[in-house]
Amino acid sequence: xxxxxxxxxxxxxxxxxxxxxxxxxxxxxxxxxxxxxxxxxxxxxxxxxxxxxxxxxxxxxxxxxxxxxxxxxxxxxxxxxxxxxxxxxxxxxxxxxxxxxxxxxxxxxxxxxxxxxxxxxxxxxxxxxxxxxxxxxxxxxxxxxxxxx
Numbered sequence: 001x002x003x004x005x006x007x008x009x010x011x012x013x014x015x016x017x018x019x020x021x022x023x024x025x026x027x028x029x030x031x032x033x034x035x036x037x038x039x040x041x042x043x044x045x046x047x048x049x050x051x052x053x054x055x056x057x058x059x060x061x062x063x064x065x066x067x068x069x070x071x072x073x074x075x076x077x078x079x080x081x082x083x084x085x086x087x088x089x090x091x092x093x094x095x096x097x098x099x100x101x102x103x104x105x106x107x108x109x110x111x112x113x114x115x116x117x118x119x120x121x122x123x124x125x126x127x128x129x130x131x132x133x134x135x136x137x138x139x140x141x142x143x144x145x146x147x148x149x
Contacts, residue, residue: 001035005094005102005136007111008040010146015040019050022105026148030103037097041110041132044093045086047079054079056109057119060128061087065135071109074121083110087132094141102136106145113145 009016012023043049052073059069064080071083087110094102104111112130117123133143 001033002101003035003037003097003099004031005037005039005090005097005099005104005141006031007103007105007108007146008038008043009105010103010149011036011038013038013040015043015049016105017042017049017051017053022146022149024148027103027146030147035097037093037099039090039093041086041090042083043086044089045082045084047082047086052077053121054083054109055117055119055121056128056130060116060126061109061112061131061134062129062138064131065138071131072119083131086110087135090132091135091139091141094136095139099141101142101144102133103144103146104130104133106149113143115145 063069071080110130110132113133115125116128118126
């Protein structure tokens with residue numbers, strides 16, 4: 001069976017910044033017949049649930065990994081280290097589980113794939129990837145944003 005790393009919030013774990021999950025029957029159907037490794041990089045990086053909203057400032061997750069962008073909360077607190085640590089733990093979990101693919105939460109500063117919030121905390125998005133999505137991609141794991149979320 002194929003293994004896939006999935007954002008834990010998509011599997012019903014209430015670990016989003018607002019203390020909720022984003023489980024859906026569409027996600028469950030997409031994962032049928034596969035080994036699922038559920039993982040929340042933000043919690044794994046040491047952040048609490050619930051927590052302040054955070055967005056990428058100065059670029060996307062690739063830029064964060066390169067040291068030229070940051071992840072900040074809406075209060076201005078820098079949480080870049082926590083996001084990077086969580087991304088590395090997600091990569092370790094994917095490797096341990098034999099995952100060649102990841103299905104992640106759209107627009108998230110960790111898990112976003114193809115679009116992330118722009119850092120203004122106004123609900124606007126820009127092209128780019130979250131920190132975890134970027135790290136997984138750099139290590140050969142195919143990353144997809146969950147549909148319909």
